[in-house]
Amino acid sequence: MYRRERSVPLKSSSSALYNNLSVLPLRDKPLTYFAAVHGSAVSLASAAADGLSVSHRQLQATEGGRAASASIVTQASWCVLPSRVLLVLTSQKGIQMYESDGSIMVYWHALDVLEPPPAQAVFARGIAAASGRFICVGTSSGLVLVFDIPSKGTNITLSEVLEEHRDSITDIASEVGENLGGAADLVTADDSGALCVWRSKEEFSLLTKISAFGWTCSSVKLWNGVIAAGYGNGQIRLYEASSGALRATVSAHARWIYALDLAPLTGKLLSGAEDSYVQIWKLSRSPDTGDIEIEHCHSECVPDTQLCGARFCDPEGNSFAATGYDLSEIVRYGQV
Amino acid sequence: MSARSLPLLFLNLGGEMLYILDQRLRAQSIPGEKARKVMNDIITTMFNKKFMEELFKPQELYSKKALRTVYDRLAHASIMRLNQASMDKLYDLMTMAFKYQVLLCPRPKDILLVTFNHLDAIKDFIRDSPNILNQVDETFRQLIDMYSCLSAGEFQLIRQTLLIFFQDMHIRVSIFLKDKVQNSNGRFVLPISGPVPWGTEVPGLIRMFNCNGDEVKRVEFTNGGNYISPQREGSFDLYGDRVLKLGTNMYSVSRPVETHMSGASKSLASHAKENAAPNPLAKEELNFLARLMGGLEIKKPNGSEPGFRLNLFTTDEEEKYAALTRPEELSYKVINIQATQDQQQNEELARIMGEFEVTDQPSQSTSKGDDLLAMMDEL
Known part of the structure; x- marks a missing residue:
């Protein structure tokens, strides 16, 4: 059972974008950071465990340091690497990487902006840390850009571009559980619903592709070799990461899924x-057959809110936070 | 984001505008012939070939006030005049109605059915004028050409772009409050029952498969809502039953047009902030306007036909009161283009707009629409 706890107010409301909430529990302080996108800005808030002592910061989409006109931010997410934590913003103009508190921008990558604007929108979307030293970011043309992140400083370089998707990238996930020896540790998802499964050790190599079935995959997660994917038809599908085999379908929601999260x-x-x-669900593997199992644990309604972001706030999944379109707060729930 | 959202935004807001004007023309007992002329003139202007060409070019959405300027002009495309308070109210009603439709449409693709509902109704308004009917059908075909091949994901991007456009608008509309689809804080009510979208399943079933793909287990669960199987899918053809009711005319003689003019206090604050910030969009906005408005051919009412003023309120007193009490934060501050002799600071803008420069109109002005018209005519 989860119970509603004190909400954390945001300076501006959240936009209807996939995976529009990132949560970073701080290691050295009893504080949690939250980030949600509002149009061309990102609202950051930090709060204590009781939801009090809130402080705010707003980040704007910028274009090489200048304020970018009308550039809508598509996602904001913290990437936790062993050596450092970066806050990554994707927008119509490019990719921005900040120190974790949003204070200093350490890297800017511009997307090619065409004039006149093409019918296809141009933007970056889908952010994940991978393999200890990379940050992967997707683009609307289906590319996955791999950035090599030094343990400190601003010498970030684009080290590789993965070209397997034909549609806009929606989300990227790396293994959050145990990495089973050299196996799949990265999944990329796109607008058509296609998934690509990668091994990122040494160099990035494609392991398998999971084909589309007509619905966008808006959010994807990878845990102990299990891919959990959420789709526009409200379905969650579980796949074996190593083979791409479908292991479960869940008719989970009555509308488009916007966010998945896994407690490692x-x-x-x-x-x-x-x-x-x-x-809230629970994944496991049958000790006898090795089959992937899923059970339903809990249902929580945030009335009159189309949810756009939802995340666990701790690695056990004892608490979670969510926000929705037009909502100027992070609603929080804790286990009782 | 999506460069394909403007046609849907413009046509649906235009559709809502026509519903409201139609209802007010009746309520104000404007003679049938005159009322028909107003509707015909506005629809002719709205579906003008050159204007539609501009509209269907891939482009970003600009601000509410830029778009508001276009509707100001459109509403004045005939012998009817609206003053500031009525125009504000008209635009509030249009935007909240379409926001509701975008938010509630079951699948992102259903925005197209909402648009078709509006176009079907517009065709009914002008059923006796075959020329205009052809113009509307032409746009209908353009819509089908452009949108029928888009994927679910592309429609979702269009929907998300529109929702960003409408974000933080919480104006309360009495017809929605009465129907209990809007809460007193201005947020819309989201049903957690009823049919699920076409092509989706009622939540509540888990199916598990072994490594050979054989189903090995089936478990049901309670998801909290009370959903049923989908209805049939609406028609995406030129003619047909759209099934979806969003986007049909919700006004009638017994359900008149009314608004409560108040935003939730919080949203007012964010509105105010938005207005106070310098607007980096000004230049792009003006480019956009100049292009769009260039396509809006307005026929000057000829001298023989006397014009009239339409009131969105029940009485003139109410209208006056609304003008005086409208919160500053909710003022649209229509982009106004004034011919002045001194071209001071903004050389760049002056260049773009020829010899015109942009100024913020004092908020109490009552004749913005007319000013703008006059200015634009000189472009």
């Missing part, structure tokens, strides 16, 4: 959708 220590899965529900 317990295998709890969270899904948030436009139907205003957060559902």
